[in-house]
Amino acid sequence: MPTDLAIDVRGMTKRFGELTAVDQIDLQVRAGEICGFLGPNGSGKTTFIRMLCGLLRPDAGRGTCLGHDVIAGSEAIKRQVGYMTQRFSFYEDLSLFENLDFVARMYAVPNRRAAVCESLERLGLAERQRQLAGQLSGGWKQRLALAACMIHSPKLLLLDEPTAGVDPKARREFWEQIHQLAGQGLTFLIATHYMDEAERCHRLAYIGYGKLLAHGTVAEVVAQAKLTTWSVRGPNLLQLAEALRRMPGVKHAVAFGNTLHVSGDDAAALDRSIAAFRTEAYHWERIESGLEDVFIHLIERSPDNFAS
Amino acid sequence: MSARVFSVSRFWAIVVKEFAQMRRDRLTFAMMLGVPIMQLVLFGFAINSDPKHLPTAVLLADHGPPGRALLHAIQNSRYFDFVRQVRTEEEAHTMLARGEVQFVVNIPENFTRDLCRGDRPAILVEADATDPAATGNAMAALRALMHTALQHDLKGPLSFLAGTEDAIDLRVHARYNPEGITAYHIVPGLMGVVLTMTMVMITGLAITRERERGTMENLLSMPTRPLEVLVGKIVPYILVGYIQIALILIAARLLFHVPLMGNLLLLLAAALVFIAANLAMGITFSTVASNQLQAMQMAFFFFLPSLMLSGFMFPFRGMPAWAQALGELFPLTHFLRIVRGILLKGNGLGEVALQLWQIALFAALALTIGVKRYRRTLD
Numbered sequence: 001m002p003t004d005l006a007i008d009v010r011g012m013t014k015r016f017g018e019l020t021a022v023d024q025i026d027l028q029v030r031a032g033e034i035c036g037f038l039g040p041n042g043s044g045k046t047t048f049i050r051m052l053c054g055l056l057r058p059d060a061g062r063g064t065c066l067g068h069d070v071i072a073g074s075e076a077i078k079r080q081v082g083y084m085t086q087r088f089s090f091y092e093d094l095s096l097f098e099n100l101d102f103v104a105r106m107y108a109v110p111n112r113r114a115a116v117c118e119s120l121e122r123l124g125l126a127e128r129q130r131q132l133a134g135q136l137s138g139g140w141k142q143r144l145a146l147a148a149c150m151i152h153s154p155k156l157l158l159l160d161e162p163t164a165g166v167d168p169k170a171r172r173e174f175w176e177q178i179h180q181l182a183g184q185g186l187t188f189l190i191a192t193h194y195m196d197e198a199e200r201c202h203r204l205a206y207i208g209y210g211k212l213l214a215h216g217t218v219a220e221v222v223a224q225a226k227l228t229t230w231s232v233r234g235p236n237l238l239q240l241a242e243a244l245r246r247m248p249g250v251k252h253a254v255a256f257g258n259t260l261h262v263s264g265d266d267a268a269a270l271d272r273s274i275a276a277f278r279t280e281a282y283h284w285e286r287i288e289s290g291l292e293d294v295f296i297h298l299i300e301r302s303p304d305n306f307a308s
Numbered sequence: 309m310s311a312r313v314f315s316v317s318r319f320w321a322i323v324v325k326e327f328a329q330m331r332r333d334r335l336t337f338a339m340m341l342g343v344p345i346m347q348l349v350l351f352g353f354a355i356n357s358d359p360k361h362l363p364t365a366v367l368l369a370d371h372g373p374p375g376r377a378l379l380h381a382i383q384n385s386r387y388f389d390f391v392r393q394v395r396t397e398e399e400a401h402t403m404l405a406r407g408e409v410q411f412v413v414n415i416p417e418n419f420t421r422d423l424c425r426g427d428r429p430a431i432l433v434e435a436d437a438t439d440p441a442a443t444g445n446a447m448a449a450l451r452a453l454m455h456t457a458l459q460h461d462l463k464g465p466l467s468f469l470a471g472t473e474d475a476i477d478l479r480v481h482a483r484y485n486p487e488g489i490t491a492y493h494i495v496p497g498l499m500g501v502v503l504t505m506t507m508v509m510i511t512g513l514a515i516t517r518e519r520e521r522g523t524m525e526n527l528l529s530m531p532t533r534p535l536e537v538l539v540g541k542i543v544p545y546i547l548v549g550y551i552q553i554a555l556i557l558i559a560a561r562l563l564f565h566v567p568l569m570g571n572l573l574l575l576l577a578a579a580l581v582f583i584a585a586n587l588a589m590g591i592t593f594s595t596v597a598s599n600q601l602q603a604m605q606m607a608f609f610f611f612l613p614s615l616m617l618s619g620f621m622f623p624f625r626g627m628p629a630w631a632q633a634l635g636e637l638f639p640l641t642h643f644l645r646i647v648r649g650i651l652l653k654g655n656g657l658g659e660v661a662l663q664l665w666q667i668a669l670f671a672a673l674a675l676t677i678g679v680k681r682y683r684r685t686l687d
């Protein structure tokens with residue numbers, strides 16, 4: 001393999017009838033990197049991931065995944081990729097052990113029994129191995145799914161919202177594990193909605209309405225947006241927000257607890273607009289734009305090609 | 309207001325919702341129209357419990373005019389169609405065993421001479437009586453005809469024979485099921501019916517269940533080929549099929565005393581092909597249907613004509629030609645001939661091979677369609 005890119009695709013496009021769910025997306029992910037895949041619901045994350053592992057045929061685009069052609073080499077890709085589906089898709093009427101054993105057989109894992117036991121141990125599922133998968137709570141299902149998609153020692157893991165509905169402690173443990181595995185050279189593409197998770201990724205790809213809107217490290221993504229954000233504290237924030245939104249240069253005003261974040265991409269226009277509201281009652285402060293501000297900005301700026 | 313027992317608006321909400329859902333599920337809607345039409349056609353046109361034109365072989369050892377007149381009268385009854393003239397008894401018996409003819413009419417040597425002498429020559433009619441319903445009316449017609457058949461020929465010096473019952477000695481030999489026991493016919497057939505119903509349904513759910521429960525996405529993301537998935541889903545149910553066969557065979561022996569004239573191993577081997585054919589059919593439905601309900605409906609749509617056109621419920625030869633041609637397509641039709649042939653007639657591989665081939669062909673075809681239809685992506 002002449003390249004150290006685990007994923008290297010260009011122009012990936014998928015249409016469902018009229019709808020272009022994924023539109024000309026280019027994505028490069030280096031081996032050993034954790035790439036966060038972000039975007040609102042319905043932006044095409046699942047569709048893109050499915051194209052990478054051969055579950056959907058792209059309408060356009062080409063490239064490689066672990067050095068294999070994404071279209072012609074999908075059988076080879078499947079053997080080396082672990083895919084964790086957004087919706088739990090293991091057999092609820094099989095026990096944990098039976099599920100893992102099934103997957104291990106499908107991938108012809110050598111020393112199957114040992115591999116299954118080791119994977120149960122590693123994820124702390126050993127005591128529950130006789131339990132039916134359907135009886136597990138969300139967090140445990142997530143663990144099972146992760147154990148199953150890693151049993152054949154894949155080089156690339158495609159995880160589609162792996163922590164949706166998982167409690168904070170389990171999420172933290174999950175991410176610690178991800179970082180450990182990345183340290184061993186595994187590559188991750190992880191779809192998520194959580195900002196704290198996004199910040200734990202080496203690199204981010206943000207998509208909206210099927211288009212790639214931003215790509216890079218957290219700092220790069222924030223810098224690229226060229227967004228100016230002010231935080232304001234004081235009474236009647238709701239009315240203030242209403243008034244601010246009508247002003248030129250104010251792209252959005254979003255409540256964060258007791259503060260309001262006001263941002264825009266034209267710093268000078270923003271300054272002029274908020275000047276009128278800088279009264280005694282309010283405490284204004286220029287802050288660093290957060291990822292969330294940036295994402296909200298990106299999605300509001302991009303044309304909605306679904307609605308048209 | 310909220311205490312009202314029956315709210316028209318809530319009731320109407322349900323009605324509107326059901327209509328909307330019904331409209332989306334086209335297949336169910338088609339089935340609701342298709343099933344009654346199919347039943348009407350099958351019951352109304354295909355079923356005839358008074359089978360006529362039954363294929364009959366003739367073993368003619370006397371070529372005199374009375375014999376010919378008798379054959380003419382038999383054919384004129386419209387119950388018998390002479391399809392073949394055979395030379396030897398063995399040939400006649402093979403045709404009976406294979407089910408190619410329902411009757412063999414045997415006009416013996418010296419028939420004319422004995423008749424003229426008033427010696428009451430015998431004519432022997434051998435019937436394949438595995439299905440008593442198929443031969444009953446024909447036999448009654450034959451007996452009635454003996455009185456009148458030779459009326460025109462028995463003139464002059466032979467007129468003393470006319471109008472007497474004793475001119476000819478009609479000997480009927482009901483083979484394979486001499487006592488005409490219906491259970492001998494039904495119970496072996498039931499084996500095929502039960503297998504068709506359960507096997508097609510069971511695998512009909514196999515792929516749709518994966519799709520409905522969302523496990524298909526996982527299965528497809530693993531490196532596997534369609535044939536592995538389909539055959540892997542078929543094999544476990546072959547065992548289930550054999551358990552059903554064992555139950556029916558034991559009941560056939562112990563409760564209904566159905567004879568086992570042929571080779572049990574041959575029967576089990578033939579059953580394997582038949583089970584595989586039904587499982588393959590089911591799995592093919594499963595690749596076409598978009599949910600479990602649709603798969604069940606398809607299985608039912610397959611089962612209904614199998615049952616009616618195979619010769620299980622009604623004599624196969626009682627049906628019009630188009631229905632027989634349609635019936636030949638179903639594995640059950642051929643399996644019924646095999647089971648009854650082995651159990652009642654003692655048939656061997658030679659007699660069942662042709663039927664077995666047709667089932668095997670069906671299985672291969674169904675599986676091929678299934679493999680072709682199996683989608684390897686979620687598109």
Ligand SMILES: Nc1ncnc2c1ncn2[C@@H]1O[C@H](COP(=O)(O)OP(=O)(O)O)[C@@H](O)[C@H]1O
Pocket residue numbers: 016019021039040041042043044045046047048686
């Ligand atoms: N099989 C499909 N058929 C038709 N439309 C689909 C299909 N799968 C996804 N879509 C549509 O494509 C868009 C992207 O969906 P998806 O990739 O699931 O988004 P995300 O995972 O980012 O929430 C959505 O509008 C969705 O409705």
Ligand SMILES: [Mg+2]
Pocket residue numbers: 042045046047086160
């Ligand atoms: Mg998704």
